[in-house]
Amino acid sequence: RRQAICLLSGGMDSTFAAYWAKYHSPTIVPRYAVFFNYGQKGAGFEWKAAKSVADVLGIQAIYYNVQTLAPHLHGAIMQGMALPDDPQLKDDKGNVATFVPGRNLIQLSLLAGLLYSTG
Template sequence: MLKKAVVLLSGGMDSTTALYIAKSQGYEIYAISFNYGQRHFKELECAKIISEKAGVKEHIIVNTNMDAWGGSALTDSSISVPDSNIHNGKIPITYVPARNMIFLSFAASYAEVIGAQDIFIGVSEVDYSGYVDCRQEFIDAMENAINFGTVCAVEEGKKIKIHAPLVCMTKSDEIKLGIKLGVDYSLTWTCYRGEELACGTCDSCSLRLKAFKEAGEKDPLQYTVI
């Protein structure tokens, strides 16, 4: 029987690569995506297609209304998504407060129910926008909390491990690895603005374009501006 893994799948480049890494390690994949009121909800359609192509065992979409309190350009329509300024050293307004904390909590609940002891998340603290919930320290703290707060860990000794395989990897190296693993990056969505074509100028697009250039590969997405 294959080991089960819950993979947080946004439909973006990083989470898709993490899914294929888990798959390459022989896990039976259970993907979990979130409709949290994000303006770029197009990524959820990508997540569905990616799940089908990757042959995941189950893909569920959890509805949370994080747009009810906003606080981010991704969940608050009154805040515009700014153009990229990835070298300013400040946390950008596209940071969604406690998003990965919330997502990992859902993933832990899902994992406990299906009997999975492994969770994969595609965060990186190398090429990222400064989000505090993309650091290894945060991942370690969440893993610790999960194993103090789940019956499977406390009563049954079945601890849950959070895998962040991209956390110390540059995005260009991630792309090279993903291509080797069979990732079709044309199916992924990165842009924060949620329009028909990727904008090419937001933080997320800029990091993606930079990574493909450094990897010596052509980005298969269409952009409004590049």
């Protein structure tokens, strides 16, 4: 099986994906579980959850602190605003409050560097 990196936020989706990759994937096995702190309000709690999941799965957890980007990114979770009661409520640009522009591209770029560096 090929080694892989899991993005692990500590939430249900990424936890399930890491568990599935570890125990059920016929082609990959997770080598690292990577968490990104980009300034989101729940980062401390999320990191604890992600680290716990990685420990249970026996995967090395890596913490990337990219908070210097926070002032340049839009979204309620980045600006310290309270999230609306309706998670589907959109801002004036049509984005939900939890949307962070470019977040996935930033994460994928850093993960590509990690993959290249670690083989």
